[in-house]
Amino acid sequence: MKYIAKSADETEKIASIYAKTLKKGDVVLLDGEMGAGKTVFAKGIAAALGICANVTSPTYAYMNDYDGVMYHYDCYRLSSGEDAESLGLTDYFYGNGICVIEWGENIKDALPEKCKRVIIKKTDENTRIIEIPEEDK
Amino acid sequence: MNYLAIDTSGSHLTVTCRKGEKTACGFVPECNLQHSVILMGEIEKTLSEAGMEAVDADFFACAVGPGSFTGIRIGVSTIKAFAYSFKKPVLAVTSFDTLAYNRCKEEKFIAVIDARHDNYYVCGYDGRELFLKPEFIGREELEKLADVYTLVSSTVLDGFKSETADIKDGFIKAVEAKSDFAVSDREQLVPLYIRKSQAEENT
Numbered sequence A: 001m002k003y004i005a006k007s008a009d010e011t012e013k014i015a016s017i018y019a020k021t022l023k024k025g026d027v028v029l030l031d032g033e034m035g036a037g038k039t040v041f042a043k044g045i046a047a048a049l050g051i052c053a054n055v056t057s058p059t060y061a062y063m064n065d066y067d068g069v070m071y072h073y074d075c076y077r078l079s080s081g082e083d084a085e086s087l088g089l090t091d092y093f094y095g096n097g098i099c100v101i102e103w104g105e106n107i108k109d110a111l112p113e114k115c116k117r118v119i120i121k122k123t124d125e126n127t128r129i130i131e132i133p134e135e136d137k
Numbered sequence B: 001m002n003y004l005a006i007d008t009s010g011s012h013l014t015v016t017c018r019k020g021e022k023t024a025c026g027f028v029p030e031c032n033l034q035h036s037v038i039l040m041g042e043i044e045k046t047l048s049e050a051g052m053e054a055v056d057a058d059f060f061a062c063a064v065g066p067g068s069f070t071g072i073r074i075g076v077s078t079i080k081a082f083a084y085s086f087k088k089p090v091l092a093v094t095s096f097d098t099l100a101y102n103r104c105k106e107e108k109f110i111a112v113i114d115a116r117h118d119n120y121y122v123c124g125y126d127g128r129e130l131f132l133k134p135e136f137i138g139r140e141e142l143e144k145l146a147d148v149y150t151l152v153s154s155t156v157l158d159g160f161k162s163e164t165a166d167i168k169d170g171f172i173k174a175v176e177a178k179s180d181f182a183v184s185d186r187e188q189l190v191p192l193y194i195r196k197s198q199a200e201e202n203t
Helices: A008-019 A038-048 A081-086 A104-110 B035-049 B069-086 B095-100 B139-148 B167-181 B198-202
Strands: A002-005 A027-031 A063-066 A070-074 A098-102 A116-122 A128-131 B003-007 B013-019 B022-028 B059-063 B090-093 B108-116 B119-126 B129-138 B150-153
Touching: A002 A008, A008 A038, A008 A128, A027 A038, A027 A104, A038 A070, A038 A098, A038 A116, A081 A104, B003 B035, B003 B069, B003 B090, B003 B167, B013 B035, B013 B167, B022 B035, B022 B167, B035 B069, B059 B069, B059 B167, B069 B090, B090 B167, B095 B108, B095 B119, B095 B150, B095 B167, B108 B129, B108 B139, B119 B139, B129 B139, B139 B150
Parallel strands: A027 A098, A027 A116, A070 A098, B003 B059, B059 B090, B108 B150
Antiparallel strands: A002 A128, A063 A070, A116 A128, B003 B013, B013 B022, B108 B119, B119 B129
């Protein structure tokens, strides 16, 4: 499935619709370059899950825990799955919340086998193509 | 011996204590990574069921893993806090002991903990003696062990036949059986680390 978002607001809206397909325990990898809108997408998911807190990038904390409902990761500064394990970040992949992960490729070997993916591509300043690949059955 | 013991190493929570002949146990099968939130309440409840206060314990024990990274640290720091404030000994119980001590069959077996991604923590028991030290192994090695020995685990091991252990009773039995091994050097209570061999790390 492909969507075109013409603004950050639209990205958030698409994320909110997408969030309805998520189940407890799902792990979602957000792919996209710096500034593509990964955190905006995470915000939209949070809103749809009924999280009232302001969702900001967990750049320094690595992971923000929204009451066990959503765990929002930024793995930009991690360099291996072992890093994630030794910070205790991998326990949550197998919990009852939804994990939303930015820069997941940095901890590839620690991720669960079945992850969902969302690919965000920047086409110009405001426009984004949001691709949600079919899942392997 | 009187004691207070907790297991926060998995998705479950066990709190158990003994005062004289009276024992009590609290067990929450699934705590959704909320051990830090519910632990103190469970401890209070379990102690009062046994008519006991923390100060009555002759030693304090906890599960040191392998298991949930954060859970184990919650357990170790809580038990250390009790032990330091009451100046009492500590006892470490491994997750392998929890799997092993509820078993009464006279045969060698392997306690297995799923480390995910086709990796496993294993430890071999002959009765209550170890014949294989804790190790981190891959799927093929576990297959070899499974050909020879019975596997015991708390979870279903994908693709393997295994016995399911009762982790609540197993933990209580391990604490009771190992009580003589409580040590007064409280710094000895640390999470159990099992590393891959150097060769594996380098591949």
